[in-house]
Amino acid sequence: MDVTFSPGGSLLALGIDDGTIALWDVASRQRKATLTDFTGPAHLGVTSVAFSPDGAVLAGADSKMRGKDAVRDGTISLWDVATRKRLATLTDPDTVSVSAVAFSPRGAILASANGIGTISVWSVAARARIGTLTSVVAEAPTTTKEVNSIAFSPDGTVLAASTVAGLVELWDVATYERIATLAGFASGVGSVAFSPDGKVLAGATAAYAVHLWDIADHKEIATLTYTDERAEGAAAVVNSVAFSPDGTVLAGGTGAGMLVLWDVATRKIATTLGRFTTFGNSSSVLATFSPKGRTLAAALVGKVNLWKLS
Secondary structure, three states, X not given: OEEEEOOOOOEEEEEOOOOEEXXXXXXXXXXXXXXXXXXXXXXXXXEEEEEOOOOOEEEEEEEEOOOOOOOOOEEEEEEEOOOOOEEEEEEEOOOOEEEEEEXXXXXXXXXXXXXXXXXXXXXXXXXXXXXXXXXXXXXXXXXXXXXXXXXXXOOOOEEEEEEOOOEEEEEEOOOOOEEEEEEEOOOOEEEEEEOOOOOEEEEEEOOOEEEEEEOOOOEEEEEEEOOOOOOOHHHHOEEEEEXXXXXXXXXXXXXXXXEEEEEOOOOEEEEEEEEOOOHHHOOOOEEEEOOOOOEEEEEEOOEEEEEEOO
């Protein structure tokens, strides 16, 4: 599951575990279209959605069963947002799952992460793979190799990637070379996001924490925490992070069904929003800000809550 606003803020795309992508009109709160793509017994649903910077194209990725009968390919569909028609299907023959997709700021490149520790770099115009980034977890003696989150820096020169194994890596987009490995967390890193000025990277982890790194020197500058005595295990994980467009607020969605907002300047919690399910049946909250920062969306189990922000 994933959720994102269009660049203009008029549409909200929600990738759902049933294999469909719902497009919602933000102003009217009405569903405008349902893109049916990744359905069938082998598919586990839409794992990631991303709009191109001009809002004309929507990318959606899926995950498949890893059983002996699963077809071994990970697929990304590109959709024309205006006509709701599929433009192309990009196929990664090396993996059964695509865990994340992200467009570069100029829209010429699409990056996709997968479950075997690699990141594919695609030419959007040519609809072809033009490069592969290999995480250190791909060759590590572990079965946990998934790269589960990727994000381009605002200037498009750096790609950040987090892994289930607990690493955060920075890549030079032009040379495909690894710039740095920021940290290793036994609990894993669930999501990464750049601040709007590109100077700070946030990484969501377990143990109620979000870590902040200075991109210039690759050093950790702060750890944002929260406490929830009712959360244990997976529920204690911060699954997603998102900066507000002005960079003053960082939102984190948790495995306990909560949304936590931190003041970036003070590193303190500004507020918490909801517990979106009963705790015994809680699930991960995914958060995203509208482009102008006036609306915050939080997705949970195929539903989206919206808040107006002052």
